[in-house]
Amino acid sequence: MTKPSATYKGLSRREFLRLSGAGVASAALLQACGGFSSSSGSSSKKLIFSHGPDDSGTVKLLIDKFNKENSKGISVDWREQSADTGAYFDSLKTQFQAGGGDIDVISGDVIWPAQFGFNGWVEDLSNLFDDSMQSQFLSGPLEAVTYKGKPYAVPWFTDAGMFWYRKDLMKKNGYDPNKPPTTWEELQGMAKKIVGSGDAKYGLVFQGDQYEGGVCNGAEYIWGAGGDILDPSDPTKVVIDGSQATTGLTTERSQVTTSTAPQAVVTFEEQDCQTAYLNGSSAFMRNWPYMYGLIAGGKETGSKITPAQVGVAPLPASTPGGKGYSCLGGWNLFINAQSDKKDDAWELVKFLAGPEAAKIRALKGGFLSPLKTTYTDKAVTGKVPVLGLASSLADQIRSRPVSPFYSDLSLKMQAGFNASIKGTETPTDTVSQLQSEMQGIIDQGTS
């Protein structure tokens, strides 16, 4: 490695990390050389695209298509990253701190733009991702890529928490299968009856573990009760100690105290919910749209239930007539600020985020497109029913706090929300403690 001959005196943390990161980066480089020795004669047009593993096969398909069809002779290498989003984030962070790394286009989680943008690690796309292009996207995903008025990424696909219910069990217990519960209270009544008659082991399963998914679930309960985490007009102000947020977390806790959800829900992540639901053990579930593919998969995905038995709806609200909110998930496309092929990188981003790619991803992978046009395309909506719901949900999807210190805020929320569901802390204590801890983080970071 040709690395800076920095004097050790007065070495800042940034430089220290760059030096230590150089070791990591060079190790990664060696590995890459070993792995891709056949493509070592790379031309200057070789772009590196980083993305986690992809079960749907659509990423490879799209990259092959781009390599074949683009008019500028750009060729793209896909560098596969960790499936664990947290580990992927850590490895990117290390590379950025080490001076940028060699990745040109990065696919990344919906909560990263503020953090990456704040540190200047990714390109500010204001000039490229202009208003006319922005107007083609749904507002939720667009909001999530914007930090201080500037877009730092282009939304690639989107995701939203949804409410899954068993039509057959509802019918069997005397409920209209086309009228899923609209409030949490109604849901708890139905769940009690269904579990009582022995048709399901659990009423509801959701993600209550201490991890990022737990933040999504907790945020949904808070929003559903009319509360918020950060002040929408001033994101440096924490407002989680409002009474509505307490109500929201109390409702979440009540799923366990009323035995609607099993006590083990405090350890549940997506996979655990998925197992319980596909086994037919649970009547209701909060989970992401990807479930549809698994339910439809039948034996191949280990599902004991069929799409005909299942309905999908917006999440229930706290009060009758209220609105339930879904947490926005999904992935964005970033351009590395240190890339020396930004024009080519932008070509790839435009292609991957374009309507044609979105259609392929929706049809073959069940991914929700952030583009408005996909939802009016009959060829798509007819085949992927979750899409129809997603478009009607549009104004009920909200993004987690956009903050450059999101990972620190999230750590606190993960612990707080989990303790509240477990019952080791009351919701009132949780919100007041979170209020001071989170405000402390923001003050420390912006001081």
Add this chain to the structure above:
Amino acid sequence: MAESVSAKQVAARKGRRPGLFSSFKNEFRNKDRRLAYYMIAPVLIIILAVAVYPIVYAIYLSFQEVIPNQPSHWAGLQNYTQMFSDPIFHSALLNTAIFTVCSVALELVLGIPIALALNRAFKGRGVARAASLAPYAFPTAIWAIMWRLMFQDQVGIMQYISTKLHIFTDPILGSSGALLIAGVIVDVWKTTPFMALLILAGLQVIPRDVYEAARVDGATPWQQFWRITLPLVKPALLVAVLFRTLDAWRVYDLFWVMGSKQLNSLSTYVYTGVSVSQLDFSLGNAAAVFVFVSSLLIALVFLRGIGTRAQG
């Protein structure tokens, strides 16, 4: 043996008397000794560069306040006071202490009989020795996932058994107390064989004739164990306990994987601060220094114990 040891000590004491610097000078005046120092110099430099420098730098960093996008500055003891008043650090320290004491004590109590059994001549002893090491051969992260599945409430056999026997009916993975006990059980399962192996090595150097003499004198097996085996195996025992204590004190993968990040230890606290969080880098660094210093103290206490035993 005992004579030569004490002779050496006397010599060492004599050598120290003229003061460190002049004895250093004497050492270098001798041509052969000088050459010896030159020859070990490269190794010393490498150790300084790869071991001492990072430690010193980590200690230096732990006194700095570091915030992204801002120049770092001297913070004195602020990181340490903040760390010691952090409730998460308290729980991490408590969990690590309980885990270390319980798991090492249980491993010791179970390891001694296993080592004694393996020390006997019986058919298939080689197979038994190899088999007992099987759990130790797996990478921790892998069996941590395995055990997590066994403790899981829907498919887990451990949860099933504990619920049926009314030992613990709540989800094990959801309670931090139960999770800690589970962690101790799993660690004992994994590392008792290692402990037994180290003790076995100690047992094998005890000369047979000592036992023969004892038998001639009419000592019961119980007396033989307390009067011969235990005192003679003590140095090996202490080394084994030291290894395990230091290992347990740094526990990371077991807690992080099996507890799915719900169980804190000192090492997970360091990791969260340094790697996950953006703002707690200095705090994590201070905790890393704390782990280093506390490990060093533990090691020193044990080494002192081992040293005095060896003399007596």
